[in-house]
Amino acid sequence: MDETSRAAVAAAVRWLNQHHGNGPQQQTMRILxxxxxxxxxxxxxxxxxxxxxxxxxxxxxxxxxxxxxxxxLSALVAIESLGFDPAQVLSACAAKVLDRLPR
Structure with missing residues (x-):
């Protein structure tokens, strides 16, 4: 993730949290x-x-x-709303995909 994407995700999560909180119902809405x-x-x-x-x-x-x-971007917002670093989760997912692909 580049800095623009990271900043957009963080800003979106802050804005959503200010308006709706970050409880389980709001996490559900972000996943949906x-x-x-x-x-x-x-x-x-x-x-x-x-x-x-x-x-x-x-x-x-x-x-x-x-x-x-x-x-x-919506997926990254949902990941951060669950309390995880979206860049780390995305990187781990990409590494898993690379491991499964033939070299």
Whole structure:
């Protein structure tokens, strides 16, 4: 994670905590936010492919990438809200994936 991402995650968690606290219900809502954002990414991809004949092509691949970034940032906010360092959790996950891939 770069410094901009780290700062954005920390600022979002502070802001959410100030408005809603950080109890189990709020942690749940932050985890569910990841799913909401994933749905937006899926909707954008459907829009790229023109899968809905009524709507046609409505999105660009860049818009899909932006929505996927929202998914990632929401996940990092949820991780920090659970009391973990998002950069460390992300790095450990990446290392696990590298270990599973053929060299």
């Amino acid at each position: 936010k990841v799913t909401e954002e994933a749905g937006e990414a899926a909707r954008a991809w459907i829009g790229v492919t023109g899968q809905n004949p009524r709507k046609g092509v409505t999105h660009t691949p860049r818009e899909v990438a932006d929505e996927l970034a929202d998914v990632a």
